[in-house]
Amino acid sequence: MGEEGRARRRNDEDTGNQPVARWLAHDRAVTVAIVALASFEIINAAYGRDTGDTLVAAAKDRIERALSATGEGEVLREGAVFTLALPVTLDAAHPLITAIEFALAQPFLVGGTTVHVGTRIGVASGKGEQAEALVARARAALGEARVLEGATTRIAPPAPDRPIAQLAADLHRAIARDEIAVMFQPQVAFANGRIVGVEALARWRHPELGELGAQILLAASDRADLGIALSDHILSRALASVAEWPDTLAHLRVAVNVTAADLARPDFAARFLTRVDASGVARSRVAAEITEGGLIDDLDSATELLTALRDGGCHVAIDDFGTGYSSLAYLTALPVDYLKIDLRLTQSIVGDRRHRVVVEGVIAIANALGLETIAEGVETEEQRALLEARGCTYYQGFLCAGATDVAGLVRLIERV
Structure with a gap:
């Protein structure tokens, strides 16, 4: 049987963006569904890697058989996570997603052992959107499905179609109306699997468009020239939340993002430390994460400000390390x-040898300099195992959880 009328099969090197981009370029509606086997790590530990591999292959076969009825679509696998790229509307995709849920809920017979797995599914649909943004919305929905009790499938809200200029105008009112919320994504230690910290992430709860992510929020703030005001607001909200955390979370450190606009203020370090002290949160529990792009313009000034933060008792990190052109210079300065x-x-270390070599090099250099490393965007067991074997210190990503509120964070801690 040819490819027509069947889901085309792809290997682990695919990212899911390619078919989505192809269909979006032809002005077609596209639905992305990311399916994760919820109990896979437990099954791997209980029955062994061979049983786990056989289970994943059987799950993929069931998904592809369900998808074959659509005539078009692709299934892309990475570990125990499957990305479905479907050139159909959300309404048309809904029966298929329901069928996949049902198929995966049935027991698997693997090597004489009956195995039951749960599923979590994140879904996003759109037209005229960037492929990367559409897939990212599906990933975010999967993260919510993983942390919400009883939620098997989570559908992402529609992407905003409001012009960025209008969103920029809305943002002026959003800060005053306290529409900017702070969520927390866990950071997990490879050494013992425990959550040791979180990154504070902003979400815009727009009264008309629903929850908007950080990418849209930052674009609107740039357009409205509100970068500093937004950064101050997020820092205050994050610290206020941490100060009220229950004892269950009292050991966690919190990382907050620092922008290039922040570093351009000569008094930034003093203001930052004053805000931390006023919140009642210990300085040793706070980390400032600075993207590489925020450091390039004035490295000497950045060094002075970050030294003041670190001497003041806070932690300092370089975010998105490995993507800028001056990375190694930062390590010496x-x-x-x-x-x-x-x-x-x-997210590309499993299938892309060049990226894997870069990541291995970053971890090796950091270890030699006595620095810790946090891998962002870890979504699969294969990624986690490879990073752990190379000596990475921590990870964050949907393999543990997406951004969650305080109640969700407590549930995650108690589950470990």
């Missing part, structure tokens, strides 16, 4: 506690 490996590198 800046007072840094840890490096965050960019998610675009992390």
Whole structure:
């Protein structure tokens, strides 16, 4: 049987963006569904890697058989996570997603052992959107499905179609109306699998468009020239939340993002430390994460400010490390506690040898300099195992959880 009328099969090197981009370019509606086997790590531990591999292959076969009825679509696998790229509307995709849920809920017979797995599915649909943004919305929905009790499938809200200029105008009111919320994504230690910290992530709860992610929020803030005001607001909200955390979370450190606009303020370090002290959160629990792009313009000034933060008792990190052109220069000049490996590198290390070599090099250099490393965007067991074998210190990503609120964070801690 040819490809027509069947889901085309792809190997682990595919990212899912390629077919999505192809169909979007032809002005077609596209639905992306990311399916994760919820109990896979437990099954691997209980029955062994061979049983786990056989189970994943059987699950992929069931998904492809369900998808064959659509005539078009692709299934792309990475570990125990499957990305379905479908050139159909959300309404047309809904029966298929329901069928896949049902198919995967049935027991698997693997080597004489009956195995039951749960599923979590994140879905996003759109037209005229960037492929990367559409896939990212599906990933975010999967992260919510993983942390919400009883939620098997989560559908992402529509991408906003409001012009960025209008969103910029809306943002002026959003800060005053306290529409900018702060969520927290866990950071997990490879050494023991425990959550040791979180990154504070902003979400815009727009009264008309629903929840908007950080990418749209930052684009609107740039257009409205509100970068500093937004950064101050997010820092205040994050610290206020941490100060009220229950004892269950009292051991966690919190990382907050620092922008290029922040570093351009000569008094930034003093203002940052004053805000931390006023919140009642210990300085040792706070980390400032600075993207590489925020450091390039004035490295000497950045060094002075970050030294003041670090001498003041806070931690300092370089975010998205490995994507800029001056990465190695930062290591010799800046007072840094840890490096965050960019998610675009992390998510391609299984199938892309060049990216894997870069990541291995970053981890080796960091270890030699006595720095810790955090890998962003870890979504599969294969990625986690490879990073752990190379000596990475921590990871964050949907393999543990997406951004969650305080109640969700407590549930995650208690589950470990």
